[in-house]
Amino acid sequence: MDLSENSLNGSLSKEVGKLKKIDVLDVSKNHLSGNIPETIGECISLEYLILQGNSFHGIIPTSLASLRGLRYLDLSRNQLSGPIPSVLKNISLLEHLNVSFNMLDGEVPKEGVFGNASALAVAGNNKLCGGISHLHLPPCLVKHIYETNNTP
Structure with a gap:
């Protein structure tokens, strides 16, 4: 279902x-906002999910990991925040993941699609760290907590 560039607004x-039989959902370049609903993970036939160029905010729903046949996921150019869910590494058929130009933070996983620099786009998320070296992200800072023994 291609609804791209239709000036759609709202959420x-x-x-x-309920769209269990569609294999493509493209709502890119509209004026959609709000959270990406967790129910998106119930679209079990999806192979291509393109939400690029809207104003979605909130976190990337972990329910996307239920889309076992997903090959192409583009969430770029939104206002998504929080970490990239590591469960996305379990989508074995995923060939392309674009989360560029959001407000994501935390460590980029290294397994699954995250291990292939040519399949992954993360540019424009200044608070991401780690991941494979080809992404050229800064290392994640590890916070060490040192306990002191204050026994008399």
Whole structure:
């Protein structure tokens, strides 16, 4: 279902989960906002999910990991925040993941699609760290807590 560039506004309804037989959902370059509904993970036939160029905010739903046939996921150019869910590494068919130009933070996983620099785009997320060296992200700082023994 290609609904790209249609000046759609509002949010993506949680009813999207009822679209169990669609293999493509493209709502790119609209004016959609709000959170990406967790019910998106119920669209079990999806192979291509393109939400690029909207104003979605909040976290990337972990329910996306339920989309076992997903090959292409583009969440770029939104206002998504928080970490990239490591469970996305479990989507074995995922060939392309673009989360560029959001407000994501934390460590980029290294397994699955995250281990292939040509399949992964993370540019424009200034608070991401780690990941494979080809991404050229800064290392993640490890916070060490030192306990002192204050026994008399």
